[in-house]
Amino acid sequence: MTMKLYCMxxxxxxxxxxxxxxxxxxxxxxxxxxxxxxxxxxxxxRKINTMGEVPVLVDGDTTxxxxxxxxxxxxxxxxxxxxxxxxxxxxxxxxxxxxxxKLSSQAGMARFLMxxxxxxxxxxxxxxxxxGRLKAAYAVLDAHLTGRDWIVGSAVTNAxxxxxxxxxxxxxxxxxxADWPNIDRWLGHIEALPGWAHPYNLMxxxxxxxx
Numbered sequence: 001m002t003m004k005l006y007c008m009x010x011x012x013x014x015x016x017x018x019x020x021x022x023x024x025x026x027x028x029x030x031x032x033x034x035x036x037x038x039x040x041x042x043x044x045x046r047k048i049n050t051m052g053e054v055p056v057l058v059d060g061d062t063t064x065x066x067x068x069x070x071x072x073x074x075x076x077x078x079x080x081x082x083x084x085x086x087x088x089x090x091x092x093x094x095x096x097x098x099x100x101x102k103l104s105s106q107a108g109m110a111r112f113l114m115x116x117x118x119x120x121x122x123x124x125x126x127x128x129x130x131x132g133r134l135k136a137a138y139a140v141l142d143a144h145l146t147g148r149d150w151i152v153g154s155a156v157t158n159a160x161x162x163x164x165x166x167x168x169x170x171x172x173x174x175x176x177x178a179d180w181p182n183i184d185r186w187l188g189h190i191e192a193l194p195g196w197a198h199p200y201n202l203m204x205x206x207x208x209x210x211x
Contacts, residue, residue, distance in 0.1 A: 011055065012104060053065065067165070088157070104166055
């Protein structure tokens with residue numbers, strides 16, 4: 001049975017789920033959600049996810065929300081990306097939680113404020129504060145990747161697929177690969193994985209569609 005991922009190309013959190021599905025070799029297909037058009041607030045979508053967010057994975061009678069949980073489900077289904085030992089599995093989850101709180105949450109906010117709001121409504125002080133928090137997160141990740149190909153262990157895991165979620169997007173939000181050589185090298189490893197695709201190629205929906 002083909003799983004359905006309710007998503008949109010502009011969502012870094014949806015990208016984390018889509019990338020895990022694609023790289024695992026699972027049978028899945030994207031279902032576009034017009035989030036900026038208000039679809040997430042409709043009664044029809046709220047029946048799929050009461051939180052009104054993407055991503056949502058539907059696999060037969062099973063419906064799962066939140067990118068980290070969807071990644072866990074992909075691991076359960078395929079045996080991939082969860083770490084090779086119980087110790088690695090815990091370390092993978094540690095980094096997924098760190099990303100959700102320290103990296104993706106800040107990157108998603110900064111990217112939204114800087115690119116998807118009208119220029120006269122962009123709060124400069126909030127953007128500056130958020131970029132400061134992001135710089136601290138980049139420093140943690142870059143230092144951890146010194147001498148490492150992957151965040152945990154010797155192969156790609158959900159830690160990598162979570163932490164990279166926003167870092168491939170072209171819109172400015174305070175991140176330049178050139179400033180962080182270890183992150184840049186690591187992102188290159190992810191790009192080299194068979195099946196890797198840019199978020200705007202992996203899922204429907206991009207800023208160009210709304211231009």
